[in-house]
Amino acid sequence: MNTQSQSVFRFYNNLKLGQKLSVILLLIFIVGSLLSGIALSHVLTKNTEREITSQALILMDTMNSVRDYTSTQIKPELDDRLQEEFLPQTVPAYSATEVFQNLRQNQNYEQFFYKEATLNPTNPRDKADDFETQIIQKFRSGSIAKSVEGFRQIDDQEIFYIARPLQIKKSSCLECHSTPDVAPVSMIKRYGAERGFNWNLNEIIGSQIVSVPASTVIESARSAFILTMSIVLGIFASVILLINFWLRKTVVRPVVRMTKTAEMVSQGDMEIEFIKSSGDEIGELADSFSRMKTSFMLAMKKLNEMRRKNKEAN
Missing domain, CATH: 1.10.287 (Helix Hairpins)
Structure with missing residues (x-):
């Protein structure tokens, strides 16, 4: 036992019983507060992440409904017109992205961002970056089954993201994305014949990604903390x-x-x-x-x- 420890021990022994009880209870309060704070901070952060993930998955399901509505009810009504004029509003990915942008006008969702990151997209704005490409490749390899979440850096800003695979489940999608010779002529004129083709049924061609600034997660957890x-x-x-x-x-x-x-x-x-x-x-x-x-x-x-x-x- 070193000199400092001995001095503290002697000081404690010289205290009166009431003072010793106060010291012990004070130490219990300090240590208990620190441990409780650390545990509570971790639990609340994880709980906030779960809440945001739950919201993001609901938003993805909503966007999938928009995609289905576009492909089953909007596009068939405009097939004849599409041969003469390409309408991006009939593309499920385009309609889902635009609907989400409108949804962001609501202050409850203004912090959320949506992207259908694709390896070989028709529209260049849907092109997956290097980080998103890694996620898609993991979905394609089967190392990730349903969804993945975590943090990433974009332009020196930390982002919390939730991603799910984007899979070709309907043969109607291949009318525009199988080969250029069967695609609408108006679409070829607008986007060219180099991108967005050679897709296959049941192939994972991209990922739906909903993201929010990490500060949103941190601030929400801090307020609750x-x-x-x-x-x-x-x-x-x-x-x-x-x-x-x-x-x-x-x-x-x-x-x-x-x-x-x-x-x-x-x-x-x-x-x-x-x-x-x-x-x-x-x-x-x-x-x-x-x-x-x-x-x-x-x-x-x-x-x-x-x-x-x-x-x-x-």
Whole structure:
């Protein structure tokens, strides 16, 4: 044990019982608060991520509904016109992206971003970047089955993302994306014949990605942390204070009172009594001191009697 530890140990040993209890309870409060804060911060961050992920998955399902509506009800009605004029509004990916942009006008969703990242897209804006390409390749290889989430950096900004595979499940999609010779002429004129072809049925060609700035996750978790931690600390502090008050009332004060009584008895005051205030161990200690006082009085009486007889005999 080093010198500093010895000094602390001596300092603690020299404290009164009430002070020792206060120090111990204070240490419990500090350590408990730190551990609770660390655990609570982790739990709330994960909970916030789960909530945002849940919202993102709902948004993806909504966009899938928009895609299905576009491909099954909008596009068939305009097939004849598409041979003369290409309408991007009939493309499921385009309609889903545009609907999401409108949805972002709602302040509840303005922090969310949506992209149908594709390896070989018709529209250049859907081209997957290097990070998104890695995610798509993992979906294609089967190393990720349904969805993936995490953090990434975009232009020095940390982003929290949720991604799901984008798979060709309907043969109608191949009318525009199988080979250039069967694609609408108007589409070829607009986008060319180099991109967005040679797709196959059931092939994973991209990924739906919903993202939000990491600051949104952090701020949401921080707000919840401050509120919850304030409540926890308030309850914890109240409990510590109540325990401190109870220990001082039921342990420290009776012990101090018995100490003073014992000191007065040792000085010859036999009229004072040890007060028993409870039936617990402190009360039993008061009974023990009372018996000790009685025994002490009897011993002193016998001693005085012996002294008197010796004096008479001499």
